[in-house]
Amino acid sequence: MEAATQAERLADSIADSVLSGDFPPGFHLDETALAERFGVSRTPVREAIRLLASTGLIDVKPRRGASVATATSAQLETLFGAMAEIEATCARLAAMSMTPIERRRLQARHDAMAAIVLSDERDAYAAANIEFHTQIYLGAHNEIVANFAGSLRRRLAPFRRAQFRTEGRTSRSHVEHGAVVKAIIACDASAAHAAMFQHMSLVEDSFGRLEAARERKSGQGH
Amino acid sequence: MEAATQAERLADSIADSVLSGDFPPGFHLDETALAERFGVSRTPVREAIRLLASTGLIDVKPRRGASVATATSAQLETLFGAMAEIEATCARLAAMSMTPIERRRLQARHDAMAAIVLSDERDAYAAANIEFHTQIYLGAHNEIVANFAGSLRRRLAPFRRAQFRTEGRTSRSHVEHGAVVKAIIACDASAAHAAMFQHMSLVEDSFGRLEAARERKSGQGH
DNA sequence: GATGATTTGTACGTATGTATA
DNA sequence: ATATACATACGTACAAATCAT
Numbered sequence: 001m002e003a004a005t006q007a008e009r010l011a012d013s014i015a016d017s018v019l020s021g022d023f024p025p026g027f028h029l030d031e032t033a034l035a036e037r038f039g040v041s042r043t044p045v046r047e048a049i050r051l052l053a054s055t056g057l058i059d060v061k062p063r064r065g066a067s068v069a070t071a072t073s074a075q076l077e078t079l080f081g082a083m084a085e086i087e088a089t090c091a092r093l094a095a096m097s098m099t100p101i102e103r104r105r106l107q108a109r110h111d112a113m114a115a116i117v118l119s120d121e122r123d124a125y126a127a128a129n130i131e132f133h134t135q136i137y138l139g140a141h142n143e144i145v146a147n148f149a150g151s152l153r154r155r156l157a158p159f160r161r162a163q164f165r166t167e168g169r170t171s172r173s174h175v176e177h178g179a180v181v182k183a184i185i186a187c188d189a190s191a192a193h194a195a196m197f198q199h200m201s202l203v204e205d206s207f208g209r210l211e212a213a214r215e216r217k218s219g220q221g222h
Numbered sequence: 223m224e225a226a227t228q229a230e231r232l233a234d235s236i237a238d239s240v241l242s243g244d245f246p247p248g249f250h251l252d253e254t255a256l257a258e259r260f261g262v263s264r265t266p267v268r269e270a271i272r273l274l275a276s277t278g279l280i281d282v283k284p285r286r287g288a289s290v291a292t293a294t295s296a297q298l299e300t301l302f303g304a305m306a307e308i309e310a311t312c313a314r315l316a317a318m319s320m321t322p323i324e325r326r327r328l329q330a331r332h333d334a335m336a337a338i339v340l341s342d343e344r345d346a347y348a349a350a351n352i353e354f355h356t357q358i359y360l361g362a363h364n365e366i367v368a369n370f371a372g373s374l375r376r377r378l379a380p381f382r383r384a385q386f387r388t389e390g391r392t393s394r395s396h397v398e399h400g401a402v403v404k405a406i407i408a409c410d411a412s413a414a415h416a417a418m419f420q421h422m423s424l425v426e427d428s429f430g431r432l433e434a435a436r437e438r439k440s441g442q443g444h
Numbered sequence: 445g446a447t448g449a450t451t452t453g454t455a456c457g458t459a460t461g462t463a464t465a
Numbered sequence: 466a467t468a469t470a471c472a473t474a475c476g477t478a479c480a481a482a483t484c485a486t
Contacts, residue, residue, distance in 0.1 A: 004284035054276030062226035082366035
């Protein structure tokens with residue numbers, strides 16, 4: 001079950017470096033440098049770069065190479081908007097087609113997250129949060145939509161790392177999750193859509209405030 | 223503004239061959255053969271194949287090459303389901319954010335299509351239909367969602383070629399479009415969503431009947 | 445089941461186009 | 466503005482794995 005080709009393994013490694021913040025947005029990905037760093041030739045590096053470009057995590061311009069995707073605030077708005085729509089769609093589908101077992105497991109996870117909120121372990125909450133949303137993706141029972149949702153989440157990950165640092169964000173997030181869970185358990189598709197849409201819109205707001213408060217110098221690479 | 227790199231041009235050419243039915247679903251894409259056919263080396267062919275694989279139009283398996291994506295009926299159902307959701311989302315967004323000019327242009331196209339229905343030119347209707355839906359994608363004012371919708375449409379194109387051959391499908395399609403246009407003009411987001419969702423569900427039904435009625439032998443290539 | 449043919453994956457060299465001085 | 470340097474895109478060669486006999 002291991003990744004089969006070198007290019008795929010490389011794509012994973014590079015993606016990790018991006019998501020962990022090791023390669024910041026705007027960082028230029030030099031083919032030769034990456035080939036050296038990972039001890040392979042440039043060919044699989046090129047293929048890995050193309051693979052990642054297809055997910056939108058990095059940009060490639062002909063004859064000008066690849067760099068970690070940077071986003072203007074307008075593009076970020078589009079991405080967050082798309083994510084809100086797709087996550088809401090997943091919630092709608094989940095409300096319609098989750099099995100009783102899946103509903104129970106979702107409820108159980110939500111309940112478990114209450115304890116994490118109280119303990120104020122924000123990294124743990126962030127991890128559990130991903131699991132929570134993933135359960136809803138899977139509960140939608142549509143692999144295409146679920147993959148797109150996952151792809152959007154990965155693409156936004158570099159810009160969301162600090163989202164739960166905002167004071168009180170975890171507890172508000174948990175309350176919003178509660179509305180989503182309630183609607184899904186009740187098989188109320190349109191309520192699930194609305195609740196998730198609002199949740200994701202508030203995530204965007206929370207990010208927006210963070211964004212406005214900082215002026216990190218970007219474009220370290222190149 | 224021309225396509226910059228050979229790989230991109232090749233990807234377009236290959237995609238055309240797939241969408242036109244020249245390369246049918248299941249057809250095996252031999253790297254060397256394609257390189258010869260287009261008079262280039264294998265390297266850009268490989269890149270073009272990876273490009274198309276990222277859209278889902280073709281499948282690549284490590285060490286086993288690429289072939290035009292074939293789909294089981296279960297996968298087709300998933301694809302059609304995803305398309306219905308995303309198109310409905312586009313309609314919802316369009317109802318909320320189309321400019322007055324875009325609304326007028328949409329209405330104009332819809333009106334123009336009435337004449338095509340009467341003349342019974344099904345190829346012309348199919349072309350106008352794509353334009354109609356594209357206008358709604360663009361009217362959603364969210365490039366990410368619009369691109370995904372377009373990608374799904376291209377991916378399903380090989381399986382939809384004959385959709386308007388069903389007797390009376392064009393006129394029913396036009397009526398359904400009417401409901402979508404009316405809702406969008408009225409800025410009624412949830413009505414637009416519902417109307418488009420129903421339209422796309424009926425498209426799927428129409429395809430399903432066609433599919434059931436034929437037993438083409440597939441897998442010509444290899 | 446083993447062997448040979450074909451094809452993919454990888455490595456490396458070369459040339460063109462971009463960016464710098 | 467011209468020229469130089471450098472990274473990317475493409476071509477070619479080899480190795481490894483699949484398939485066909």
